[in-house]
Amino acid sequence: xxxxxxxxxxxxxxxxxxxxxxxxxxxxxxxxxxxxxxxxxxxxxxxxxxxxxxxxxxxxxxxxxxxxxxxxxxxxxxxxxxxxxxxxxxxxxxxxxxxxxxxxxxxxxxxxxxxxxxxxxxxxxxxxxxxxxxxxxxxxxxxxxxxxxxxxxxxxxxxxxxxxxxxxxxxxxxxxxxxxxxxxxxxxxxxxxxxxxxxxxxxxxxxxxxxxxxxxxxxxxxxxxxxxxxxxxxxxxxxxxxxxxxxxxxxxxxxxxxxxxxxxxxxxxxxxxxxxxxxxxxxxxxxxxxxxxxxxxxxxxxxxxxxxxxxx
Numbered sequence: 001x002x003x004x005x006x007x008x009x010x011x012x013x014x015x016x017x018x019x020x021x022x023x024x025x026x027x028x029x030x031x032x033x034x035x036x037x038x039x040x041x042x043x044x045x046x047x048x049x050x051x052x053x054x055x056x057x058x059x060x061x062x063x064x065x066x067x068x069x070x071x072x073x074x075x076x077x078x079x080x081x082x083x084x085x086x087x088x089x090x091x092x093x094x095x096x097x098x099x100x101x102x103x104x105x106x107x108x109x110x111x112x113x114x115x116x117x118x119x120x121x122x123x124x125x126x127x128x129x130x131x132x133x134x135x136x137x138x139x140x141x142x143x144x145x146x147x148x149x150x151x152x153x154x155x156x157x158x159x160x161x162x163x164x165x166x167x168x169x170x171x172x173x174x175x176x177x178x179x180x181x182x183x184x185x186x187x188x189x190x191x192x193x194x195x196x197x198x199x200x201x202x203x204x205x206x207x208x209x210x211x212x213x214x215x216x217x218x219x220x221x222x223x224x225x226x227x228x229x230x231x232x233x234x235x236x237x238x239x240x241x242x243x244x245x246x247x248x249x250x251x252x253x254x255x256x257x258x259x260x261x262x263x264x265x266x267x268x269x270x271x272x273x274x275x276x277x278x279x280x281x282x283x284x285x286x287x288x289x290x291x292x293x294x295x296x297x298x299x300x301x302x303x304x305x306x307x308x309x310x311x312x
Contacts, residue, residue: 005030005050012064013057015151020191020227021125024063025097027054031071032090040079047072047086059239062192066226066296067093093226100224100279105129108187108222108277109137116184119144119176119212122202123153124189126222128160130277131187135166142167144183148202149173150247150262173204177211186212190223190276194232195292197270197285199223200240203263209272221276221285225295233292240265 008030011017017026031050038046051068058064070093076082108130112118116134118141120127134141143161145168148154158168171179186208192200199205199221212219229238245260254260270285280295 005034005053009053009057012054018151018153019123019125020061020063020189021097021101021224023058023061024067024226025094027064027067028071028090028093028097030054031068032087032094035071035074035083035086035090038083040083043079043083047074059241062229062231062238063224063227066228066230069230070226096226097224100226101126101129103279104222104224104277105133107279107282108220109134109139111218111220111275111277111282112139112141112185112187114139115141117142117144117182119146119179119183119186119208119217120157121146121154121186121188121205121208122148123156123160124222126224126277127187127189128157130220130222131161131166132164135164142169144169144171144179146171146173146176146204146208148204153202173207176204176208177214180211180215180217183212183215183217185218185220187220187222190221190227191265192238193221193223193228193276193285193288193291194238195229195289196232197273197276197288199268199270199273199285200238200265201268203266206266206268206272209268213272218274219272221273223276223278225278225280225291228288228291228296230292230296233289238267240267 012023017023034046034050051072055068071086071090074082074086074089076085104126112134118131120143131143143166145154145158147170158170162168188201188205190199190201209219241264243262243264245254245262248260248262273285276283276285
């Protein structure tokens, strides 16, 4: 069974499964499968071991953490009651993921004016939901999408938007400031929102936010509430994942001693964010604390929060 979990976890770590929402849903599906098949005599230990394997794949993606935590807060006096509870909670979380983006699209499109040029970054299903919904309700929009190096997730975004009929222009990441003067608003996704409203997202996001601030262009974040980080409420810092040098340069440069740093994410201060669009409403970044306490239910440091180091 654990080989299945390990194989699934590799898909997350190697970015075969990418995007915070997709990762969260996939994690819940893995745990649902484990709950359905784990032997009764070691059900709890199987669930915890599976959670540990999954949690150690992408340390920055709080959606992964929240998915695991949500499912592992199953309850029951007997093993079968706990099994049913875990399966039910996994299904609830999957439904949460599937419904949140639709609602975010309906709320967020109201912030995009007709005849707008929208800039986006990376490949966020929540951000795409807003842009797509604006187009579907009849607004004339164009999109400027960044390539989002080094993994080029922006190519996926450009393809997805063009396939539904939206005019898309793809630009290299370093051209953001050059084109910002043409942009009416920026819509990006989120990997993590901290307790003070700071955004952690695909590397390059903070530079776009800075350019938007300078140009007085609204900077909007699309973020499901399961992307808000409970751990930051208690003082923990978000770990910024650094990925392999091979994603950035050819091997011959590494062989002659060229050093490479490849952070997958960066940090955008809340002062650069105009609005965070969630499935429970459009909020200022200062309200992140309220979302964590009320939506995610973490009201005290004694709350049951699952962490990989506690599950080994």
